[in-house]
Amino acid sequence: MDNKIALHLENVTMQFGGVVSVNNLTLDVPEHKIIALIGPNGAGKTTAFNCITGVYQPTNGLIEFMGKPMVRSYPRSRDAKNYKGENAGKYAGESVLSPTPDEITKLGIARTFQNIRLWKSMTVFENVLIAKHMRAKQNVFSAIFRGNLQEEKRMREETMALLCEQGLDAYKDEPATSLPYGLQRRLEIARALATDPTLLLLDEPAAGMNPQETLELADFVQEIRERYGLTIFLIEHHMDLVMNISDYIYVIDFGSEIAQGVPEEVQSDQRVIEAYLGVTE
Amino acid sequence: MNKNVNEKQNLLPAFAGIAVLLLLVILLENISDMIPGLPQVLQPTSPLFTVLKKAAVYSLVAVSMNLLNGFTGLFSLGQAGFMLLGAYAYAILTVPAEQKDQVYYLFGGCAFDFSLVDIFQGIFGSSGAGGAVSLVLGCLLALILAGCVAGFFAFLIGFPVLRLKSDYLAIATLGFAEILRAIFQWQRLGPITNGANMIKGFPTFSSFNITDGSGNTVLRLSTFVPFLITSLCIVLIVLLIHSSYGRAFKSIRDDEIAAEAMGVGLFKHKMLSFVISSFFAGVGGALFAMYVANAQAKAFTSTMTYEILLIVVIGGIGSVSGSVIATFLYVACSEWWLRFLDSEMYIGSFKVPLLRNGFRMVVFSVVIMVIVLFFSQGIMGNRELNIGGLFKRKAEKRQP
Numbered sequence: 314m315d316n317k318i319a320l321h322l323e324n325v326t327m328q329f330g331g332v333v334s335v336n337n338l339t340l341d342v343p344e345h346k347i348i349a350l351i352g353p354n355g356a357g358k359t360t361a362f363n364c365i366t367g368v369y370q371p372t373n374g375l376i377e378f379m380g381k382p383m384v385r386s387y388p389r390s391r392d393a394k395n396y397k398g399e400n401a402g403k404y405a406g407e408s409v410l411s412p413t414p415d416e417i418t419k420l421g422i423a424r425t426f427q428n429i430r431l432w433k434s435m436t437v438f439e440n441v442l443i444a445k446h447m448r449a450k451q452n453v454f455s456a457i458f459r460g461n462l463q464e465e466k467r468m469r470e471e472t473m474a475l476l477c478e479q480g481l482d483a484y485k486d487e488p489a490t491s492l493p494y495g496l497q498r499r500l501e502i503a504r505a506l507a508t509d510p511t512l513l514l515l516d517e518p519a520a521g522m523n524p525q526e527t528l529e530l531a532d533f534v535q536e537i538r539e540r541y542g543l544t545i546f547l548i549e550h551h552m553d554l555v556m557n558i559s560d561y562i563y564v565i566d567f568g569s570e571i572a573q574g575v576p577e578e579v580q581s582d583q584r585v586i587e588a589y590l591g592v593t594e
Numbered sequence: 595m596n597k598n599v600n601e602k603q604n605l606l607p608a609f610a611g612i613a614v615l616l617l618l619v620i621l622l623e624n625i626s627d628m629i630p631g632l633p634q635v636l637q638p639t640s641p642l643f644t645v646l647k648k649a650a651v652y653s654l655v656a657v658s659m660n661l662l663n664g665f666t667g668l669f670s671l672g673q674a675g676f677m678l679l680g681a682y683a684y685a686i687l688t689v690p691a692e693q694k695d696q697v698y699y700l701f702g703g704c705a706f707d708f709s710l711v712d713i714f715q716g717i718f719g720s721s722g723a724g725g726a727v728s729l730v731l732g733c734l735l736a737l738i739l740a741g742c743v744a745g746f747f748a749f750l751i752g753f754p755v756l757r758l759k760s761d762y763l764a765i766a767t768l769g770f771a772e773i774l775r776a777i778f779q780w781q782r783l784g785p786i787t788n789g790a791n792m793i794k795g796f797p798t799f800s801s802f803n804i805t806d807g808s809g810n811t812v813l814r815l816s817t818f819v820p821f822l823i824t825s826l827c828i829v830l831i832v833l834l835i836h837s838s839y840g841r842a843f844k845s846i847r848d849d850e851i852a853a854e855a856m857g858v859g860l861f862k863h864k865m866l867s868f869v870i871s872s873f874f875a876g877v878g879g880a881l882f883a884m885y886v887a888n889a890q891a892k893a894f895t896s897t898m899t900y901e902i903l904l905i906v907v908i909g910g911i912g913s914v915s916g917s918v919i920a921t922f923l924y925v926a927c928s929e930w931w932l933r934f935l936d937s938e939m940y941i942g943s944f945k946v947p948l949l950r951n952g953f954r955m956v957v958f959s960v961v962i963m964v965i966v967l968f969f970s971q972g973i974m975g976n977r978e979l980n981i982g983g984l985f986k987r988k989a990e991k992r993q994p
Contacts, residue, residue: 368851368854368855413859413860413861414851414854414855415856415860416859418854418855418856418857419857423855426851430849430851432845432848433849434844434912434976435844435845435848439841442841443841443842443845443853443856444856444857445838446839446841446842446857446858447856447858449838453834453839453870456834456838457830457833457837465838468838504856507856508856508857
């Protein structure tokens with residue numbers, strides 16, 4: 314792994330009440346690679362994603378993006394008493410960084426959701442167009458009095474171009490939720506791409522897809538990585554997809570990392586097999 | 595493809611329609627002077643004009659509430675509170691200085707002993723065209739300031755309140771409106787708010803009627819003025835809704851988590867929507883004070899908020915034209931068409947049962963229950979009345 318590290322998690326712990334969902338997770342996502350995070354149901358994969366994207370503030374730990382600390386936290390007040398994770402004191406005393414999800418998106422991290430979250434009342438075109446709002450140079454007065462026509466035009470043209478690239482231009486005026494499931498997934502990815510990310514987080518992109526669609530998705534993920542120069546970090550259950558496209562895999566179970574390595578190593582790792590298939594006694 | 599890239603044209607027919615409507619209002623107001631012998635309905639004293647004025651005022655408030663509830667998905671019930679702020683701000687700023695002592699006689703005069711209209715009269719003169727210019731400028735500035743006062747208060751209470759969700763937000767804003775109403779009736783604030791007494795003597799809609807030297811009305815504009823101001827404000831709101839910010843508001847309504855993940859800052863955009871909505875509610879409150887010719891805190895009850903909420907629901911949550919149509923229907927029903935239910939009626943010698951004072955409200959409640967139960971989408975749902983589209987469809991029909 315000689316690439317620069319895009320995303321770096323260090324000792325990230327997320328505790329809800331007495332339950333440690335993510336325990337002391339440390340991982341690296343190098344630039345322009347496809348990294349996968351796998352694990353059985355309830356292993357804490359989506360919680361880890363939510364910590365990275367600012368939906369949750371981790372109880373403890375540090376997350377760096379492009380070499381700069383982005384999220385930093387340590388157990389305080391009531392959490393400090395009940396804290397069950399490791400490295401409790403490691404970040405104590407340092408300033409707490411807890412950006413909101415939109416601030417993190419602005420830094421260049423975009424995501425999709427496990428259960429598709431498109432804006433239901435809007436068309437395909439509008440769904441992508443809104444994601445352009447964040448980077449538009451305008452304010453509310455220029456928007457009302459139409460002083461931002463250039464900007465508005467640029468946003469619409471870029472949206473159109475993106476929809477054409479993603480093969481969604483034929484559906485642009487359809488309500489987003491009327492699309493077939495596979496295309497809704499693709500639209501969600503297109504919407505994430507519209508925020509001009511450098512790191513794309515995909516939360517189970519193949520959930521609910523048939524084997525044929527899953528194969529297409531594998532090609533698609535590799536294609537967008539090439540075309541937009543992206544780094545991709547994904548959660549997935551479909552082992553064939555993960556083994557197929559990932560450069561490196563982290564496996565977690567009950568919140569803790571149990572294995573990491575290139576696909577071949579992970580596939581033959583005894584602990585991974587046990588975690589997925591259960592232990593024979 | 596170009597349809598999406600250049601979408602700005604589709605609002606033009608609507609604006610043209612508004613201009614035509616405004617001209618029609620002037621015509622309607624003055625037609626009884628031009629053609630004598632018209633039916634009573636078109637005379638200046640007809641309930642028609644009361645309804646038109648009140649509906650114009652209410653439709654602005656309804657649209658401002660729809661911006662918040664229908665387009666941003668924030669269920670707020672503070673509308674009457676912001677109207678109150680607007681009404682008082684307008685009244686305090688425009689009561690002529692020489693009348694202030696008389697209005698505030700219980701408190702020995704007003705803390706703000708100036709009037710915007712007077713200030714402009716000092717510049718342009720108080721008679722003839724100068725007087726008209728000062729009246730218009732003074733009232734316009736007071737209306738804008740009324741909106742700003744309401745917007746500023748919204749900004750302040752937005753910090754704690756906008757962290758709440760759905761019902762909690764509704765309760766908090768409702769409480770805010772009730773607290774304001776109590777504070778404005780507080781005797782200690784008398785020099786500013788005139789305590790529990792009403793403030794009056796400021797320019798109302800009929801001040802805008804143009805009179806000749808001997809006091810005869812030449813051109814009536816008292817219905818046109820609320821229509822003009824309301825249309826201007828609604829046009830601004832529609833422009834906002836159709837802008838990038840309006841789309842961001844809708845994304846928050848549809849799915850907050852997705853909106854946030856796509857870079858729409860929740861707090862910033864909610865605050866923006868809340869402040870803008872309150873600004874227009876403030877302007878609406880000032881117009882309401884002009885309509886009733888006084889400003890009094892006890893008029894702005896939570897019942898008023900519910901009335902406006904009802905209008906928004908009847909019109910369709912998320913439809914500006916629906917809100918406007920519903921306002922006119924609602925106000926016409928409550929102030930005019932259903933009035934007959936309140937008085938006893940005889941058909942021949944047969945006394946129609948049930949008709950008596952207060953029966954109107956019973957019928958009204960039933961009608962509203964039926965609408966809410968069976969037509970919860972409202973008149974327009976979340977669609978808009980498309981004037982350009984209407985013509986286009988007709989033109990298509992004509993061509994075989």
